[in-house]
Amino acid sequence: MAGPDADAVDAYIVDRLVGADPAVEAALAANAAAGLPAIDVSIAQGKLLHLLAFQTGARRILEVGTLGGVSTIWLARALPDGGRIVTLEIDPHHAAVARDNIARAGHAGQVDIRVGPATAALDAMIAAGEGGFDFAFIDADKENNPAYVRAAMALARPGATIIVDNVVRKGGIVDLSDADPAMAGTRALYETVAAEPRLSATAIQTVGAKGWDGFLIARFIG
Numbered sequence: 001m002a003g004p005d006a007d008a009v010d011a012y013i014v015d016r017l018v019g020a021d022p023a024v025e026a027a028l029a030a031n032a033a034a035g036l037p038a039i040d041v042s043i044a045q046g047k048l049l050h051l052l053a054f055q056t057g058a059r060r061i062l063e064v065g066t067l068g069g070v071s072t073i074w075l076a077r078a079l080p081d082g083g084r085i086v087t088l089e090i091d092p093h094h095a096a097v098a099r100d101n102i103a104r105a106g107h108a109g110q111v112d113i114r115v116g117p118a119t120a121a122l123d124a125m126i127a128a129g130e131g132g133f134d135f136a137f138i139d140a141d142k143e144n145n146p147a148y149v150r151a152a153m154a155l156a157r158p159g160a161t162i163i164v165d166n167v168v169r170k171g172g173i174v175d176l177s178d179a180d181p182a183m184a185g186t187r188a189l190y191e192t193v194a195a196e197p198r199l200s201a202t203a204i205q206t207v208g209a210k211g212w213d214g215f216l217i218a219r220f221i222g
């Protein structure tokens with residue numbers, strides 16, 4: 001007989017520690033209705049991002065990969081008055097759905113969604129001197145993860161937290177025969193972070209509603 005599984009444990013955790021969340025549930029329903037892929041963070045993971053941003057005391061947050069704005073909503077909830085998120089999304093349809101979801105959740109005034117390739121948006125931000133971010137969450141195309149981390153460092157204040165999602169990929173990072181570009185980008189991310197003395201980092205494996213994966217968590221020493 002099968003025992004409890006990771007999904008059931010996730011449901012238990014969310015039931016006990018997070019509770020009903022009409023804004024996130026409405027965003028997930030709107031994403032599904034609009035045909036967005038269900039690749040947002042889980043509810044337990046979203047709460048974790050919220051807590052980490054809150055613990056960092058983040059006033060300015062950078063997000064790479066908006067989708068329908070579920071992680072953006074969790075992060076926006078950590079902001080103090082006057083706090084802001086810049087979130088980057090290549091797909092105009094995703095960005096439009098996210099804009100509605102974020103407005104419905106009451107965070108429209110805190111979130112600046114920029115539509116287009118994130119590498120170009122980040123280059124423009126660096127050129128414009130838009131630095132001083134306290135927290136970055138990177139969750140877009142995995143091939144560009146090394147570039148996103150470098151850009152996040154260029155835009156971060158010393159002491160900032162940088163988080164990258166999907167860094168375990170069902171264990172595929174240690175299967176060197178897997179030449180998938182997302183896997184190669186993830187391995188290159190580890191090499192980039194390992195070689196960077198201005199980052200202190202670890203990665204934590206996760207199981208649950210989104211399967212076996214993990215977050216890389218780094219402190220930008222400056």
Ligand SMILES: C[S@@+](CC[C@H](N)C(=O)[O-])C[C@H]1O[C@@H](n2cnc3c(N)ncnc32)[C@H](O)[C@@H]1O
Nearest residue numbers: 040041065067070071089090117118139140141
């Ligand atoms: C995993 S989803 C983001 C999920 C979201 N962070 C959440 O948890 O709710 C990745 C998103 O990154 C976007 N994306 C992919 N490549 C991109 C690029 N080069 N620049 C900006 N966004 C990109 C995709 O369109 C997609 O919406």
